[in-house]
Amino acid sequence: MSASAQAETVYSILDFDDLDGWAEDDHQAALDVFRSTCRDMKTPDWKTLCRAAQDQQNARAFFELFFRPLLIEDGKDMMFTGYFEPELDGSRTKTARYKYPIYAMPRDAKTAGQWYTRRQILEDGVMDGLNLEICYVDDPVELFFLQIQGSGRVRLPDGSFLRVGFGGSNRHNYRSIGQEMVRRGIYQSHQVSAEVIKNWVRRNPEEGRELLFHNPSYVFFREVSEVPADKGPLGAMNRSITTMRSIAVDPKFTPLGAPVWIEKDGKSPLRRLMVAQDTGSAIKGAQRADVFFGTGDQAGKEAGRLRDPGRMVVLMPIQRAYAYLPENVQ
Structure with a gap:
């Protein structure tokens, strides 16, 4: 964590009794999710806890x-928001119906500071050949939201x-379409x-485009079909994430x-009790999280409605937790 981030950040150790609803949760479900990715954590304290987690009979304890x-x-x-895995209809070959490509990342884009904009990629033929x-x-509207x-999954x-x-990505900063619609007076x-x-863009195809x-941001993809269809998509730890138990966080803090x-x-x-297994370009700050709602349209509707306040508390290994207190920070 940077010195500037440390200077602006306040750390407080709580008791488990301070966590509202702690005793009522399904701690075993959370432990199962923790086990799925903890073996990829690199520091000795996390590795020790991961080994200890493997044969635990009492998850809460x-x-x-x-x-x-x-x-x-x-x-x-x-601020809590939600995200999901979209499900689109598609084909491996171009047809009259399936004509909007999902692209892998070009070699030039991997080494460029900023590559072409969304408009240039889609209108100037830079991907041709x-x-x-x-x-x-x-x-194309679902493809935009896939990005x-x-x-996502393609059926x-x-x-x-x-x-x-x-x-x-093309390394252009993401600009919110919703905020732009508010600025233009289309919606509050x-x-x-x-x-x-989505509905407005479809009703107004030219203006919508x-x-x-x-x-200007444009996202490229890679095929990850080695993940079984019944498992969640890969998160930032390159492991499947779990519906309503995985969150995206800012790794500068969590x-x-x-x-x-x-x-x-x-x-x-x-x-x-969730597990921080993912990140997101809009997830910035110590008190910011994106809850994973699952795959498909219903998950998308539920995720899209979430924009709520509250609080999140990170469970840290004991010595690591106390090291964050001001008297222990050098």
Whole structure:
């Protein structure tokens, strides 16, 4: 963590009794998810806890014995949002219906500082002849939102699935289409959601196409079909993530693989032990998290409605937790 981030950040160790709803959670479900990625954590303290987790019979006792709840605050209010794995219809070959390509990352884009913009990629033919088409889908609007989510499944005509994951980007900053619609007076901020944006773009195809170009960022993919269809997509730890037990965090504050207790308020309060197994370009700050809702349209609707306050508390190995306190920071 940078010195500037440390200077602006406040750390507080809590008791497990301070975690609202802790005793009522399914700790075993959280432990199963923790086990799925903890072996990829590199430091000795995490490796030791991962080994200890493998034969635990009492999940709640394991977390209470080996961890301490660490509240990390950077002065910004907590914000929970949701994400999901989109499911698109497509084909490995281009047809009259399936004509919008999902691209792998070009070699030049891997070494460039900033590559071509979204408009240039889609209108100027810069991908022509590179043979980087992974497959083709039937809906350019869903493809746009696939890029925002960063991973998804494509249902092929024979009923099988092809899964794609984040393969890189053109390194242009993401610009919010929803915020731009509010700026233009099309909607008020409380009206905007992914479904609202999709419907408006489809009702206004010419204006909608131009609106999507407001976001210059473009995401490339890689095929990850080695992940079984019944498993979640790969997260930032290159392991499958789990519906309603995995979250995306800012790794500058929360170590990937760490258990995280969330207290989400709003219309549908949620108190649950999650595991930080993913990241996201919009997930910045100590009190910021994206909850993974699963795969498909229903998961997408639920994720799109989530924008709630609350609090998140990271479970840290005991010595690591106390090392964050001011008297122990050099």
